Amino acid sequence: MDKRNIRLTEDGSHTISVPAKNITYHSIHGALQESMHVFIDCGLRYFMSNSSEDRGNIHVFEMGLGTGLNALLTWNEALSLKQKIVYHAVELYPLTETEIQSLNYDELILNKSIRLSAIHDTPWNELVELDNYFSFIKTKQDMQNFATSEKFNIIYFDAFDPNTQPELWTEIIFKKMFSMLYANGILVTYCSKSAVQKAMISAGFTIAKLKGPPGKREIIRATKPTLH
Secondary structure, three states: OOOOEEEEOOOOOEEEEEHHHOEEOOOOOOHHHHHHHHHHHHHHHHHHHHOOOOOOOEEEEEEOOOOOHHHHHHHHHHHHHOOOEEEEEEOOOOOOHHHHHHOOHHHHOOOOOOOHHHHHOOOOOOOEEOOOOEEEEEEOOOOOOOOOOOOEEEEEEOOOOOOOOHHHOOHHHHHHHHHHEEEEEEEEEOOOOHHHHHHHHHHOOEEEEEEOOOOOOEEEEEEOOOOO
16 A cells, blocks of 8 residues: 555645655645535535435445545534434545544544544444434445445545546446435535546436535536436
8 A cells, every 4th residue: 555644734634645646635725624615515514405305314425434534524514413314434445543643633623522533443334323413334345346225315425536546437436326326315526527527427417516615616516316
């Protein structure tokens, strides 16, 4: 595995960089603000404000647990809104204990009852109730071979960019994502490349281009139409 370093981004939050591949896990313009904008504001909060059905649990799937920032922010939202969320993340290359302890996310979250370590310390393939509102399960698996009978309301698609992981931005993968969603479910991602949009549309999604976070012109929210 390539060497990974902790890197400070412009909003004061950490990300992880992989110098050998010239990639970072989040935007260097701000890891926290990117995750909040793409996945919480345009994903979770949008779904909650636009879902007319009577909600019980909201089921969230994350492609790429990475640092755990998206999961941590979602847990924080679950508590703030008193909304039960079941969160399933897939990650093939989990962080080391040293990397987890080096990230500063706990310092940036006002609710001190939640901790990044609680997410990473859960056993693999076991649904754990971290509190009354947030249940979490993680699977150590590559997305091409991942299979589940579960259905989700929201997908956080947070793989590395198409130049780094082209195999994860194909019509085949988006068809899998499409099949995993309930009707009117949404997929949100930071990537808005035209080839990615075409792959999503071919998979059956209706796409909307949204304003991106600092340093990013556009992001994508894809919706599974009601008829499916």
